[in-house]
Amino acid sequence: MTCEGRILVSGVTGNTGRRRSSEAEAVAAAVAFHVKHLRQGRGWSLEELAQRSAVSKGMIVQIEGGRTNPSIGTLCRLAESFGVNVGRLLEAEPPPSVRIIDADAQPTLWHGDLGGAGRLLVGVNDPAFVEFWDWRMEPGETHSSAEHTPGTRELWHVRSGRLIVSYEGTEYAVEAGQTLDFRSDRPHGYRNPGPEPAETFMVIVMPPGEWDRRRS
Known part of the structure; x- marks a missing residue:
């Protein structure tokens, strides 16, 4: 996985900036929900997830609160610790049996x-x-x-x-x-x-x- 690099999406000026800002908010909200849901579903504390993923507890708190877009490296480490791929952390809802992605x-x-x-x-x-x-x-x-x-x-x-x-x-x-x-x-x-x-x-x-x- 391409697991180190710049932040997921970054705001810039103009129409492109608004689109990226909206994308960033959607990504942050989806990741916040899934990380917290997966962690709690396994009965893991914040400390346990931090140790399993090598992501700091402070960063996980920020992610679960939807207050940051993690780097792609952080996102990959969290996904791997849960045994899912990155796409799972970005899903807005469970995927159907057949889907076409715009x-x-x-x-x-x-x-x-x-x-x-x-x-x-x-x-x-x-x-x-x-x-x-x-x-x-x-x-x-x-x-x-x-x-x-x-x-x-x-x-x-x-x-x-x-x-x-x-x-x-x-x-x-x-x-x-x-x-x-x-x-x-x-x-x-x-x-x-x-x-x-x-x-x-x-x-x-x-x-x-x-x-x-x-x-x-």
Whole structure:
């Protein structure tokens, strides 16, 4: 999972700013509800969730109160501690058996410093934990991710441009038309060496079950 980076959505001026502000409020409200519901449903205290997820108690209080948009890294760690994917924390209501997701309902969870963006197109929890992302990195942008739940895999398909993936001290160049498959349960990172944007699709497949980071 792409679990480190900038805040989920950030306000800017103009019409785009109002749209992002509205999106930010919707994301914060959904995350607040689900984190509190999942935590209480398991009988966990704030301290227990903090220890399991490696997210501070103070941050969890802010999240459950809907007073902040957590970073994508924080969101991933919370989701993994509950044994769900990120999409589960963003659901406004239980998904139907068949659903069509509009483009404006696909949240942008990562904003690059130079205009890149990562959108979660869909996340499912049954029968397996899978996330499907549309990822764009502008020339010169980088992104780092901590390790994920043991056994997690990432599949990247580069539609255009070029992506460099760093993994265990080695860099792998993925060209347009190529697909990369690797285990993402170790720290890893991505960068676009330029000179054109890297347009990619990413699929994340996670094993079921809660992950307590105290055991890692």
